[in-house]
Amino acid sequence: MNFILHLGLGSFHRAHQAVYMHQLRQQGSTDWAIAGGNLRPDMADTIAALQAQGGRYTLETVTPQGERSYTVIESIQRVIPYQDDLAPLIAAGADPATRIISFTVTEAGYYLDAQNQLDWSTFADLRADLAAVKAGQAGHTIYGGLVSILRARRAAGTGPVTLMNCDNLRHNGERSRNGLLQFIEALGDEPLKEWVVQNTTSPNAMVDRITPRPTPDVAERVKAATGWDDKAALMGESFIQWVIEDDFIAGRPAWETVGVEMVQSVQAHEEAKIRLLNATHSCIAWAGTLVGYQYIHEGTHDAAIRQMAYDYVTDDAIPVLLPCPIDLARYRDVVLDRFGNPAIADTNQRVAMDAFSKIPGMIAPTIRDKLARNASFDSVALLPALFLAYLQRWHAGQIPYTYQDQAMDPAVAHAICDAADPVAAFAADTTLWGEMASHPRLVDALRKAYARVLAFVAQRTGA
DSSP: OEEEEEEOOOHHHHHTHHHHHHHHHHTTOOSEEEEEEOSSSOOHHHHHHHHHTTTOEEEEEEOTTOOEEEEEEOOEEEEOOOOTTOHHHHHHHHSTTEEEEEEOOOGGGGOBOTTSOBOTTTOHHHHHHHHHHHTTOOOOSHHHHHHHHHHHHHHHTOOOEEEEEOSOOTTHHHHHHHHHHHHHHHHTOHHHHHHHHHHEEOOOEEEEOOOOOOOHHHHHHHHHHHSOOOTTOEEEESOOEEEEEOOOSSOOOOGGGGTOEEESOOHHHHHHIIIIIIHHHHHHHHHHHHTTOOBHHHHHTSHHHHHHHHHIIIIIIHHHHOSOSSOHHHHHHHHHHHHTOGGGOOBHHHHHOOHHHHIIIIIHHHHHHHHHTTOOOHHHHHHHHHHHHHHHHHHTTOOSSOOOOTTOOHHHHHHHHHSSSHHHHHHTOHHHHGGGTTOHHHHHHHHHHHHHHHHHHHHHHOO
16 A cells, blocks of 8 residues: 655645545555644644544535535545654654655745745744754654654655645745755755755645635534534535646556646646636635625625626736636636635635735736736736735724734734835835835835725725
């Protein structure tokens, strides 16, 4: 049996990668399975439930028409309990049966700045992790965790392994690999660096499936439909997609037989997804929150908010992505239909988070491309302007939920909102804009867009 060791047994992994592996096993290809655990002591209840259930859980799938179906997923053959020293996880990573180490990480969890360098100055937990690994302890960031595992694998002589991202970071394989090598350089471990260069590959990948945080009513529907009181049940939309560059150093499952697209380059799919789906998702979440909606589908069915998203894609995102092998107009329309699915009940809270990494990763590239063409970018400028208005609400304590943003320095964010000219202060933030910070055309476009946003919110709320 060959294993994929997955780091981060969250909802997305269990509704995506684990589903493809389950389908393979249902076809009779049982030579691969998943072992999984977490680098941090989170999701303790879910991990405990998965352990008690032998890794089995129910996935509820919902179509845009509201049709629900239920599948018991059985591809996670081993659930690794959390220990602070990560000993069981490290042992699994060093096992010769482990051929792939995969991981799902938020954009901010890679700690990369606009130049793809590790941002040591901003992230105290990254500095602490480096110190811990230097002291011989296990690391709990993605880099420290991988170093702990790969050191053990090298020492055990158990051979090459593929490092596979399953997340939304642009150029995720290349960029995470670059971050890992920088972390190893900071450790001063040249032998490990040479081993990683020679014995690992890091294919880029694009993943897609809307997977809300599980709510108690999911488990209730699962029990009503199946009779099983499943403590690890979750729900996802019916749409699913996975595109991977075929660059595996130690073998891989035959994913192409269950609908995974194995390609030479993932770039076209990646750009389409990040700019047409992820950025649009954030647009709807910020706008929806500003006018009092709780769910993504509510904003998607609001004609004015839907038009903002549609105009951003049509006016600014599609033109800079052409020529493209994907029918981008059709992709735009499918995305908006997916977002409008009320059965998903995806919250604005989940999608609105992490803007200080999403704006530079998902929105700024389109502005940069339009600037390079000396073209207007009024429609895309509306997206960060929505977030600035959202940030002002957060600053005033008026967001009706907890806003989470791993890349945001709260003191900096409050200072932007307190500035005499918040638009100029926002446009000057290098975390958001990199080399474009304070560009006169950026400031001008944001100022016009922000005025539009304030007028829109006032019209809807009287505020």
